[in-house]
Amino acid sequence: MTGIDAAAADAHPWWKHGVIYQIYPRSFQDSDGDGVGDLRGIRARLGHLEWLGIDAVWISPFYPSPMVDFGYDVTDHRGVDPRFGTLDDFDALVEDAHARGIRVILDYIPNHTSDQHPWFRESRRSRDDPRRDWYIWRDPAPDGGPPNNWLSAFGGSAWTLDEATGQYYLHSFLREQPDLNWRNPAVEAEMLEVIRFWMERGADGVRVDAVQKVIKDEALRDDPPNPDYHPGVDDPYDAQLRILSGDRPEVHDVIARMRRLTDAYPDRVLIGEIYNAIERLMAYYGHDGAGCHFPYNFQLIKLPWDARTIDEAVRGYESLLPPGAWPNWVLGNHDRHRVASRVGPAQARVAAMLLFTLRGTPTLYYGDEIGMRDVPIPPELVQDPWEKNLPGQGLGRDPERTPMQWDASPSAGFTTGEPWLPVAEDFARVNVAAQREDPASLLTLHRRLIALRQAEPALALGRWAPVDAEGAVLAYLREGEESRFLVALNLGEAPARLAGDWAGEVAISTHGEREGEAVRGTLELRGAEGVVVRLRA
Ligand code: GLC
Secondary structure (H helix, E strand, O other): OOOOOHHHHHHOOHHHHOOEEEEOHHHOOOOOOOOOOOHHHHHHOHHHHHHHOOOEEEEOOOOOOOOOOOOOOOOOOOOOOOOOOOHHHHHHHHHHHHHOOOEEEEEEOOOEOOOOOHHHHHHOOOOOOOOHHHEOEEOOOOOOOOOOOOEOOOOOEOEEEEOOOOEEEEOOOOOOOOEEOOOOHHHHHHHHHHHHHHHHOOOOEEEEOOHHHOOOOOOOOOOOEOOOOOOOOOOHHHHEOOOOOOOOOOHHHHHHHHHHHHHOOOOOEEEEOOOOOHHHHHHHHOOOOOOOOEEOOOHHHHOOOOHHHHHHHHHHHHHHOOOOOOOEEEOOOOOOOOHHHHHOHHHHHHHHHHHHHOOOEEEEEOOHHHOOOOOOOOHHHOOOHHHHHOOOOOOOOHHHHOOOOOOOOHHHHOOOOOOOOOOOHHHHOOOHHHHHOOOOOHHHHHHHHHHHHHHOHHHHOOEEEEEOOOOOEEEEEEEOOOOEEEEEEEOOOOOEEEEEEEEEEEEEEOOOOOOOOEEEEEEEEOOOOEEEEEEOO
8 A cells, every 4th residue: 555645545445546356266276286276276376466466356256066157156155165175265365365465355146046056946846935936937928938038148048948847937147047036035135144244254345246137127028129239240149238137227226235235344345247338337336325336347348459449438437437436447357358369469568557557446357467368278178158058159258267377387387287278378488487587578567557556646546637649549647646647558559659748757668668768748659558657747
């Protein structure tokens, strides 16, 4: 918290000025040689995160699970899957992380359970089982088909017929992930207790999985067709506007109750995973602090890497934020292709500078700090059910979930066994150990950007203001009480310039050697260069 004084810290909790790092536990560090990462592995690698300057980790699910969706299909929301360790391992991880000043955010999966969860096993026993109404069951349509047109995110109908009881159950994701019925107060009460359980155990917050799905249209009306859908090009899931199968007004009441529970503990954070249009996303901040601390903002993942497009998106986002709402930015996660693959290695440096200099909490996906790329997965090694359901369409998520590349030893230091997904071929060169030693590496750049952000309240918490630029240049100001910075990023490969009467000096450049250089008048940028300029007062 260097640079941010105590008074500012009160007004600005850690989740505002901190940097969040997402860990996909299967792929971070294996401690027992089974080829799958685990909690002890994470604990052993906390030193890397502390060195990097990370303030919090968000750990994707480690709960008991048949792993059909790799942990997003939960059979016990209050346990640890033996593959990942034990509750004791969790406690030890939290203790060590806290000792290093690193908070621990958990993944909370309210919308569905595994079909192997005891609740669902009971629910499917008979139509009048007391647990029947814990999930969403309906009679077939008159033609025997599904009750409505809702789609599963992973392909096909969101309904599966249970032959034994003659009804369909709803699953917004895999058929092995039946949706809970949050309109049943007993379900809500039980699921809210899950948040309490982990907060009591020391968790610093939750990332709420697929939260907009939690409440569906009560009458189960069909979703309307999406007029912008391009058959054969777009993901078939986007054929409909999902405005009745989720994103219902009543979801905000549920989130308000999650928030109230979160706020009963000091310094905790509630983050919503919501893929939606920016205008609709804003509703998830809630009224009067009753919503998420922030709903994840995935624009940088979804938009083309084009300066004018991103400039417009940043301006739009900043202008739409409700009063008091805190922004956030994300470049990558376990569901989307790696940023270094999307934009290429040179622009990955520019992207890092963008992530750490925009206004709002940055979330960094494990491995992006060393420029890990999507790893091509041969068909016989495919793990992700999405790829299995819709092969060859580029939807599979295995490529961005491969083992963390720690060093040049076998399996990149991730495991002594056979890794669950192949390690990238370039691991001998692209790894933490090699990049730590290299002042020009992407890893070093990340560390320096994070350090600058944490040292400068203008960057961590200050105002943002747009700067008009042209062509491939994206520029903006960050302003605090004591300092002002110009950020200028060249999203193109050719040299470019930012006209203006600038006066200051380069604080950091993606190209390293320019630091301290005086800036006067027009700012010249090399191809794929980004600079942060400390402006003269
Ligand atoms: C979220 C997760 C994704 C998972 C899905 C179902 O979108 O990020 O990985 O498959 O929810 O739980």
